[in-house]
Structure formats: structure tokens, C-alpha cells
Amino acid sequence: xxxxxxxxxxxxxxxxxxxxxxxxxxxxxxxxxxxxxxxxxxxxxxxxxxxxxxxxxxxxxxxxxxxxxxxxxxxxxxxxxxxxxxxxxxxxxxxxxxxxxxxxxxxxxxxxxxxxxxxxxxxxxxxxxxxxxxxxxxxxxxxxxxxxxxxxxxxxxxxxxxxxxxxxxxxxxxxxxxxxxxxxxxxxxxxxxxxxxxxxxxxxxxxxxxxxxxxxxxxxxxxxxxxxxxxxxxxxxxxxxxxxxxxxxxxxxxxxxxxxxxxxxxxxxxxxxxxxxxxxxxxxx
Amino acid sequence: xxxxxxxxxxxxxxxxxxxxxxxxxxxxxxxxxxxxxxxxxxxxxxxxxxxxxxxxxxxxxxxxxxxxxxxxxxxxxxxxxxxxxxxxxxxxxxxxxxxxxxxxxxxxxxxxxxxxxxxxxxxxxxxxxxxxxxxxxxxxxxxxxxxxxxxxxxxxxxxxxxxxxxxxxxxxxxxxxxxxxxxxxxxxxxxxx
Numbered sequence: 001x002x003x004x005x006x007x008x009x010x011x012x013x014x015x016x017x018x019x020x021x022x023x024x025x026x027x028x029x030x031x032x033x034x035x036x037x038x039x040x041x042x043x044x045x046x047x048x049x050x051x052x053x054x055x056x057x058x059x060x061x062x063x064x065x066x067x068x069x070x071x072x073x074x075x076x077x078x079x080x081x082x083x084x085x086x087x088x089x090x091x092x093x094x095x096x097x098x099x100x101x102x103x104x105x106x107x108x109x110x111x112x113x114x115x116x117x118x119x120x121x122x123x124x125x126x127x128x129x130x131x132x133x134x135x136x137x138x139x140x141x142x143x144x145x146x147x148x149x150x151x152x153x154x155x156x157x158x159x160x161x162x163x164x165x166x167x168x169x170x171x172x173x174x175x176x177x178x179x180x181x182x183x184x185x186x187x188x189x190x191x192x193x194x195x196x197x198x199x200x201x202x203x204x205x206x207x208x209x210x211x212x213x214x215x216x217x218x219x220x221x222x223x224x225x226x227x228x229x230x231x232x233x234x235x236x237x238x239x240x241x242x243x244x245x246x247x248x249x250x251x252x253x254x255x256x257x258x259x260x261x262x263x264x265x266x267x268x269x270x271x272x273x274x275x276x277x278x279x280x281x282x283x284x285x
Numbered sequence: 286x287x288x289x290x291x292x293x294x295x296x297x298x299x300x301x302x303x304x305x306x307x308x309x310x311x312x313x314x315x316x317x318x319x320x321x322x323x324x325x326x327x328x329x330x331x332x333x334x335x336x337x338x339x340x341x342x343x344x345x346x347x348x349x350x351x352x353x354x355x356x357x358x359x360x361x362x363x364x365x366x367x368x369x370x371x372x373x374x375x376x377x378x379x380x381x382x383x384x385x386x387x388x389x390x391x392x393x394x395x396x397x398x399x400x401x402x403x404x405x406x407x408x409x410x411x412x413x414x415x416x417x418x419x420x421x422x423x424x425x426x427x428x429x430x431x432x433x434x435x436x437x438x439x440x441x442x443x444x445x446x447x448x449x450x451x452x453x454x455x456x457x458x459x460x461x462x463x464x465x466x467x468x469x470x471x472x473x474x475x476x477x478x
Contacts, residue, residue, distance in 0.1 A: 030339055038339045047339040119338055158338035
């Protein structure tokens, strides 16, 4: 199928992009970045936006840089950019590990980091990374610029705090300490499929005990999130298998999994337990 | 596709029953819903606007109160809706009943959704509907609570509420949910992975 009729706009600056967006938002205007979710939906005529504001030609939206201990990822940075380590230290390693789980290579060449956040699929790896590491999102519109925390940003399956006229201009990930460790595991039936569940863990080990523990679960609930109750059980403890298992059990008790014909809630809960344990074990190893 | 949701309101069952049968009040509490016509006291026409990710659509349809059991405070609503742009339609049955819960009332909603047309033919199942549905119900519940709080501060309201009518409320919400489901399925299958 061909998409329904729409008007295409190709602004050259962020200012003109947000001005256009303000103008067309009331008439179903959408931002086009990598288009890996939007375009298939348009081809099926499920999405019928009246206007597309293509930000691919906007100058200066394709950088990855470090500013004030944060990795700043612009709106047009592709998934594939993270195959190589974009920053030294554990954060770059974490991103280059996680990126290989996102869809397939041709999709990673086009799809963008920020587009994935703005789309907010519950099974998005980047959304889990953003939620677990405490990313901050910069939204721009003609009304100004605002910065949203991950906890405020993700509001449910494919729902974010972004208004229709706002452009997600950049995502800011805090750098991890040089001695931070991480573990990431996901489960999907076939490589490249949407994950049924996934987990990301990161902490440091000093004097034999874990500190700065962050443990996130994605794909299981409507939005990815940290499981504070499990983190609290790990903080200050030695990473023994008993402790890690207890925390993974806590994850399973805490989550309120999605439930559907393919994957029952109980199955997702079991996966959350197993993947949390594996993520923790990988980080501890 | 069948699923259950519950919500609680702070009114005793008798009053909650009256409120829930007051279609105008209920319609105003459904996210994205608009009541366009009261055909008769049991039949209503309306429109629900839904969005999931890049997919935004309005479903136009009607809901009819098929069975009302005042004694047991149960009702059955049948709802039909279609996308004017031809993406599909839904035909659904919603059963709801009230039971006392502390000082208030628990509303139990059971929905059975059938989908037809192009939106229905992709993939099967999704991971999100349940979550979206409960969010929708939660938002509906909150709006209803606010509404109830406002009207109880103005005692006259209950009296001037339109007679008995129906409850396309969950009917319409239902359509929205069905739509969400189908859209999500397409995403699951076609999209990035």
C-alpha cells in the first residue's frame, strides 16, 4: 500500500522545525526522524498524518557529545552510531552492547535513539536504558525549551509527556563512573524481534559491596522503570548469588506485567525474574 | 478478545448505579469521547478519538444498552464503531456490574471485543492493550471521581440528571481499546523488528 496523502516539510534549522511543528500539529503533523515505526504505519494507512516535518536535514542535530558529565545525543543520531563506543568508559560499552539487540542492522542504520524514546514502545531497549540510567530529555517548541526526567517522560505504552508541537531535540544520559559495571539481558523468540522482557543492571563494587545500584525492567509493563524495592535489597550488600537471587525474586513480586494472548502475565513475571538475575550476575562477574 | 477491569467510586452502590446510567455524565468522563446524539433512552451515537503513537483516529459508532438489571445492578452494553477512513470496525459487548466496596462501590467491567476490517487482519495479540485499557479505565475513574466530588457539592445535580439512560461509556472506551489493540498488533508485526 501507499501512504495516504500528506504534506512534506524539510526544515533546515531547529527553529524552523519547531515553528512548522507548531503550525501543523493541530492538523496531525508528525516529526519524521528515522521513520522505522512511523513509515510502516503510514504504508499500512494506519497512521495518516496530515503533515510530516522531516528533521533529517536540520543542521546540527546529528551529534553525540559529552557536556557536563552527560552524554548528549541529538535527535538524528542513528542506533548504528552506538556500535562503536561513542564515549570512553562503561557508558559507551553499555550502549554498544545494548544496540546489538535492537532490531536488525538495516533498521539500526535509519532508526534514531531519540525517535525510539519519542515512540516509547514498551519493548524499546533505549527506553529501558533511559529509564534505568535516569536520562533527561530536552523538548523544544515555539513555546520554549523544557527538560523532562525519564520518570516524567514515559507515560505508558507509546505515550510520552511530549506535546504534539514539541520536538525531542536531545536525550542526555549521565556518564557512568569509571568503575561502574553493567549487565543487560533480554528475551525474544527470534533475534531482532521485539523483546518480551529485558533487564539492565548497573552498580559499582567497592570494598566487596555493591553501591549505586540501578536495576531496570523493560517490556514487562507499559513503560520501562527501575525497581526500587529490589535496588534497596542490593545496595551495600556483597554480590553473592543468594543476594542477587533475592533481588530478582523481589523484581518478580513487584512488577505488574502486561497480559495478553501470546504472553501471559505470569510468563512475563518469570522472565523478569530470570532476566533481572542474569543482568545482575553479568554486572557482578 | 476478552478482559476485565475494575474501578472504584466513592458513592454507595445505589447512587453509583444512578450515576453510571446517566450517559451524559459518563460520556464526559471517557477520555477522547464525544456524545453526538441521543437516539432514544437506550441508544446513543458517539465518537471516540484515540491515539497510540503515530496512529490517531476517530471511531464513530453507537452504543446500546441491551440489558439493565436494576435489582442486581448489572447491565450489558453493545457497541459498534467504525473508522470513517475505512481502517476497520469493532463490535463489542460490555458487561458491567456494581458491588459494594467499603463505603463506596466497585465497578466490574468485562469486555469482549471483536474486530473486523483491515485493522483486524495483522498479527495476533499484543503486549500493550491490557496496560492501555487499565490506564483508560483509571483516567475514566479519576474523571468520574472529580465529577462526583463536584456534583456532591452541588446537591441539586442528581435531580436534574436526565432520566434513566444508558452507558455507552465503557462501550466507547471499549471501541478505543479494540482499536488500540489492532494498531499495536500491526506495530508488532510490521515494524522495526
